[in-house]
Amino acid sequence: MASAEPGGSHSIGQIASGLASDVQDLVKGELALARAELDQKFHGFVAAAVSIVGGALVAFAGLVVLLEGGAAILMFWLPAWASLLIVGAVIVLIGGLISKGGLAKLSLKGMTPERTIASVRTDARVIKEHI
Numbered sequence: 001m002a003s004a005e006p007g008g009s010h011s012i013g014q015i016a017s018g019l020a021s022d023v024q025d026l027v028k029g030e031l032a033l034a035r036a037e038l039d040q041k042f043h044g045f046v047a048a049a050v051s052i053v054g055g056a057l058v059a060f061a062g063l064v065v066l067l068e069g070g071a072a073i074l075m076f077w078l079p080a081w082a083s084l085l086i087v088g089a090v091i092v093l094i095g096g097l098i099s100k101g102g103l104a105k106l107s108l109k110g111m112t113p114e115r116t117i118a119s120v121r122t123d124a125r126v127i128k129e130h131i
Contacts, residue, residue, distance in 0.1 A: 023127075030123065033115070033119060037116050071084050
């Protein structure tokens with residue numbers, strides 16, 4: 001920064017230049033924080049999605065075997081076509097309910113960078129107080 005005028009005061013140009021530099025640094029810092037926070041949330045989201053898909057594939061294989069067993073038990077009392085239709089309808093209903101619950105959890109609300117928003121609000125409040 002340029003030297004101060006006699007008496008220790010700074011010119012308006014020096015103050016404006018320093019303020020602009022500080023605001024620029026603040027904005028850069030907030031953008032870096034937002035990016036880091038979104039990257040962290042996105043990686044967690046991807047890891048959760050991979051776990052869900054992997055677990056669902058393994059569970060699906062076991063479910064097929066259980067459903068075949070359930071239909072075979074019903075075949076003692078009902079024709080084969082009726083047993084398979086009943087088991088299939090129940091599973092489709094359960095699967096639809098599970099999918100509906102999963103879709104509700106995949107909202108974009110979880111991707112909001114809350115810490116960055118709070119930090120920007122605090123910075124804006126501090127800047128307003130000092131201007």
